Amino acid sequence: MIYDVRHITTYGYSRMVPFARCILRLQPRNDGGQSVRTSELIITPRPAERLDGICFFGNRMTTLTIAKPHRELKVEMRARVEVNRTPPPFPGLTRHWEEVSTLALASDSLAPDSPAHHLYPSRLVPPVTAVTDYARTSFPPLRPVLEAASELMARIRRDFTYDPDATEVSTPLEEAFRERHGVCQDFAHVMIAGLRGLGLPAAYVSGYIRTIPPPGEKRLEGADASHAWVMLWCGPETGWIGLDPTNDLIVADDHIVTAFGRDYADVSPLDGVLVGPGSQKVGIAVDVIPVV
């Protein structure tokens, strides 16, 4: 599949902001069955400094400063991405989950894709016993890891209510779990907490899914906005497999990966520190259009 992605973020400020320093993780990754044909960032007002680079986890990262007073910051990302992933393995044929945990723990790599980075609690995914217990139901001894994880994903989809008004970026995962509601970000965090609680390496992914469903299929949750899901390391042969608990889907060619990390804090699309008081309003618009 080839997609055209357009993601516009607009910050409006109630007062002049004389200086801002931002970090952007908006441009899609060029790996894992994805190839970025073109990609650009249009920033208004024009930044005084701009540095494009790659963060530890291999995500594209842009840091910039805006040194002139402004009332509005607009960041537009446009990209054309071709997605052609290797089909996921048959879940019942993956390694059993205890083995995956042991292998991850013994990893001899600190490379960005090493499972060792994703075994432990992280800023937004603290250990929560209740979540681990919830996940454990799907993980009886010696069950193939992807089979068990798919079941957990399906349970989250079944037990949780998708409700964009229920949570915010700052809602703790315990609360989303207790109330059994939230958005893609909450579901991903809950699932990661459960998997890590069992000693499995689970990562957080930000990205997009196609906006317009193929004929005859229903529209997926999380379109028209940036999306988030989970990746699970299933052993050295299989590597990382994407699991979307919001839609109960094993990730294939409907998903476009922007960034990969331990949780939202590692991949937040736009973050910044600015000078000055006053309030702000955010507007987001996302289009994901299949070209071919």
Place this chain on the structure above:
Amino acid sequence: MALQGRSPSARTRTERRNALLAGYRPLPGVHDELIGRDGQVRPQWEPFLAEWCAFSPEELNQRFGLADRHVHDTGVSYRVHGDLDEHDPAAGERAWPLSHVPLVITGAEWETIAAGVAQRAQLLGTLLDDIYGPGEMIANGLLPASVLTGSPDYLRPLQGAPGGGALQLYAADLGRGPDGRWWVLQDRTQAPSGTGYALENRLALSRAFPDMFRSMNIERLAAFFQGFRAGLVASSKRVEPRICLLTPGPLNESYFEQTYLARYLGFLLVEGGDLVMREGRVHVRTIAGLKRADVIWRRIDGDFSDPLELNAHSALGVAGLVQAVRKGSVHIANGLGSGVVEARALMGFLPALGERLLGEEMILPNVATWWCGQPRERAAVLDRLDEMSIAPAFRSAGGGLDTGPVVVADLPSGERDALRARIEARGMDYVGQEVVRLSTTPVFQNGRLQPRPMTLRVFAAATPDGWKVMPGGFCRISDEPDARAVSMRSGVRSSDVWVTSDRPVDPVTLLPTPDRITIHRVTGTLPSRAADNLFWLGRYLERTEATLRLVRALLGRLIDADVTNPARPDTVRRLANILVAWGAAPSGKGVASKARGPAAGKLSPILAQATAALYDAAEYGSARANVGEARRTASVIRERLSIDAWRLFGDLLRQLTLEPGRQPSEGEVYEVADRALKTLAAFSGLSQENMVRGPGWRFLDIGRRIERGIATCRFARHFAEANAPSDGLDALLDLTDSQITYRSRYMVGASLQPVVDLVMLDPYNPRSVAFQVDRLDTEIRDLPSLTEDGMLEAPRRLVLKLAAECRTAEAARLDRTGILLFEQLLMGLSSAIADRYFLQNSGPEGSRLTGIA
């Protein structure tokens, strides 16, 4: 009475020695520092005991008093975590619990400790460079990657950055086992604290026992700090780098130590808000604009040092710092990622790493540690669980895990089973360790020595000549006879560590050698925040003075009730009204409704108002409240104030504190106001005579001058109106301390125009508004300018306007409106100074963009 110079008889000494040691019983199965296995005092302690026994108990007490007074006078303090008062950073501080008995260690034994600590520093430093660099230890299988990734101090954005984990100051917490060997209990690589406290303990004890340091040949500490500073200087590309000590601020538990070290080492003490990243470099915001920071010695955790790329919730750091580190434009000590090797999980791997990286066996072993992230080690730990101590493998990242080590044998069986289950489920979060039994060292209690468990923190610094170990350290002693872990929280004291030498010790001071130093007359740059605080310190002090003068003038008139003067009641009423208007005292009605109880009927409302203006911290304009504000302001720039100046705050607060429920008499309130004015005068004297005329002093002075000018204008508006009775003018002369000048100049009673001229316009009267403006003109002229186009900056423009107004005004025409104009110009000047020097048109980078999903 103690006889000086006469040594006590041998018999007396023996008796004193017996009394000291009576009842000193080392715990069974534990090494004791003082008494050997044979029951005899260890030889290195003999000279110390002999010196002590030369003192009578009274003399000894007197010596302790000297040490304690030193501690008190320098304001050595620490803070217990969570013991915070945002509004008064000085409030939660605790006095330093100093043990008067040092820990004595022989030079020979110290050699092993020093070699072991230096070796460990070398090993961890090399390992850190590998972790953030090539990563060979992991690739070669000597270290599983998950031993690092579990640590919240493994900072991924620093991977590959120059000096990402650079180790410059290392500390090891040591304990001595029952067999007499020293063990490493914990490595400190993040931002080790305690060097300053070690230095303070040394100064305090050397104040008490100066002779012992000479007679016992005790190693000195200064060379260590010299080496540390040289190491920091060498890490910068500039010859004379600007070195900043980055503090978390006055609410941190060891803020005192940080201010102390900044002063001792000559570093600039900065908070995150003082630093700013521009164009790839880190700068200090100073009154002269942005100045480059070359080296940052950080005392905040690495993870908190950049809210943009690291912990977004940190308010302590500098946005963009990591980027500056990656560019290599600033050196940070210790490197931001250095905390990763503090993890207990790592300890079990160090012997093998030592072999590999240094080709050496470890001189100092660490406590036997098994990381339960490995199947075999986990099985071994679970096998012997009941004999073990279990601790978190990493500093807890997300909460919810245990925080400290637990001795499994001490747990109830239910908790033991739960712990076992947790280790079985997620072993990687835990280590099993051999249970530590600490050695005991003597403390002095109730006239004799008692054994108490202790740990010893030893420091190593990376100097241009390699790792150097401080010959001494920071000994922490538990108050519990059987404690198995000691931290500097409640119930713990600390003591100096004496390393004895066989040879006389060369004195080293931190004074630089004359041929290597360039002469500076003015000390460096003044951070904007410090300037801000000094300015407000000046204003608060002056405001206190004005309130005190009001109270004194008011009570003077109340006591000396001149019944023949018909204007007297009116003057008293006006004075009281100013107090009310300034928020120093409640209104007459307020007083009446407040005053209840037996004395209420008799109490004059004026006296109640004066009392409130003096003592009531709840009245924001009272002298007490203003002194509190002054102290709060001063506490965040403590490194810039002399110890004597800091002490005056204590004196003032004591003077202005009233026992609850007591109503002092008129005479007493008058006396207290009078005395407090004298204490304040001492502060002015100190700052006039003892502070270098650098920009710091200048801002203190500017604050005082502006506040004094404003207060004088306000007084004048109240009392110098047409047809004002001479009693009111007389009060005005009192308030402006111009009584004597007036009387020497004019032989008549107070009359309007001469008084107005004297307090407002006379440039020769140091209390007049004109005089303040004159001084402000001079001070502001000498401040650095930011403009390059030759245009005047706003503060300078305003002060020139004020000066012109002062010079051209005439007393005869100066009415209340005219005075009000002066007052407003002064207030405008104050904001112009704040805009220009403190904020520089851009506040701190505070607000964050709200997150989006």
